[in-house]
Amino acid sequence: MNILRKIFSETGKFVEKGKPLSWAYPLWEAADTIFFSTNKQTSNGPHIRDNMDIKRTMFFVVIALIPCYVFGAYNIGYLNSLALGIEKGIIANTIFGLYYVLPILIITFIAGAICEITFAIVRKHEVNEGFLVSCALIPLTMPPDVPLWQVFVGTSFGIIIGKEIFGGVGTNIFNPALTSRAFMYFAFPTKISGDKVWTVGPDGYSGATALAVPANPAEYDTASNLYANVSQFDYSNLNLFWGLIPGSIGETNKLLILLGAFFLIYCGIASWRIMVSCVIGLVFTAVLFNLLSMFTVEGILASGGTPNAMLTLTPLQHILLGSFLFGTVFMATEPVTSSHTNTGRWIYGFLIGVLTVIIRSINPAYPEGVFLAILIMNMFAPLIDYYVVQSNIKMRLSRNA
């Protein structure tokens, strides 16, 4: 360790203020704090009750994501074997999938690091670890067959437009990972819109995703046999839970997402209020739509004469379908862009759930609505907080008046 310390102390002299290499200070600082814990302390308020710093928070989120990565890789391999009709072991499937996951991950980190370090050097601040979590989240929201250059463009967009132009980590309005997902969704709709499955399989192997089936039902009868004529994939509730279905890399297995959620709540990193209220909002709206669909026999909310099958999806199906749980657990709870007051968190989460079902069900153009719902509510989170605080002030004033 002494040698390492010596190296950093020696090289540190070259990047001090006034030296010709001082532009590289952010880089030196970043490397230094990776090897040694920082000796900087918070000097002015607000003071925190735990020694949890931004690094630990970020690190725990990354730990919670690792199972999703592993399962994502396995799932790619499994679906490929399924499509080819061959049997492979778990290890072989996982290794096959890693060939697709790792390049996406590496490209994401390269793009994120280039953006972050460039801005750190130009703006003369220290490299913030915040981009590591954004970069760890982005590959999980990507389809496995996404072209790598698109990942690069999307990540750069998310980090720059979603975060850096607002002033960097802690001052951003929108979740950077979701910004980049939304950008790719609208920029490259042929690859990532979510109506056709993303699997790594033989040419011409394709089908509708679980969320696109009810949007364009072939033979619509009732909700129970909505998925009955999908022969390629097993879209039963149980299989949706275990996640052996095509989808973005990290969002298919609901068990691992729930485990990650418990881990984050237990460590005090993510807000359970947001997660619970998201689910409440989703269930509320889904039940409302179920009732609505019963009364609209001729289909007020239908398109082209057939009733809107999306309205008949049960709340449980809504929870298991698509990336609702992934978004709720890892995206909606991001501490910077979500609401900061507890009452605000309930409202914020509830509206995410409501908007998710509305976008999924009423708008046939977008099969998935979670990321849009979260981005919209990111925008309103400061407003919610403002009114929560104001109403609290008013309440206390009137109590003491």
Next chain:
Amino acid sequence: MELFNSESKKIISDPINVNNPISLQVLGICSALAVTIRLDQAIIMTLAVIFVLCSSNVILSIIRNYIPNRVRIVIMLSVIASLVSVVDELLKAYLYDMSKQLSVFVGLIITNCIIMGRAEAFALKNGPSKAFLDGIGNGFGYGLIIIIVSFFRELFGAGTITLPDGGAGYVLWRIPESWYAAGYENIGLLVLSPGAFIILGLVIWVQREMAGVEEDA
């Protein structure tokens, strides 16, 4: 010659750089978003705006001493609207395809805040020659931004660069098929209005950075 002293140079160069009507005053955004899908549309629109802006500035500057203050908006509007009608008819006569593509946005030059704003802020207070230079400067300032925006929008959104000609536009360069075969894809977002906002925002960022303008928070 008045044209070359430093004051008239400033009248021309200021609106192009440090006081750009789009990127610093944030005027005329609606047309900047609407006509920037293709480069040739932006170029024709720029020419139309320069013509209307210079003519209206000069005409209003000549008659500025005879305009009663209370009805000046009506008079300004009628002058601008007549000039826009002239441009519209000219486009229909000689560039029919382009006029169809620009459709309502030529007529909407009337409501372009830049033209009204320059008439109100400059032409009514200065002589015709200065007002003319001001029209040139602001017209080019407007054109510079929308041409840059439309260049990027067309190149990355549709994969072509189109220059105006008599008909539907002359395609100067298009992204070769081999690029698409190699996995390149157009960014569909840029063709939509949000894409215009993003590009315009980035252009404004770069332009303000270059002009060294700091806005008070």
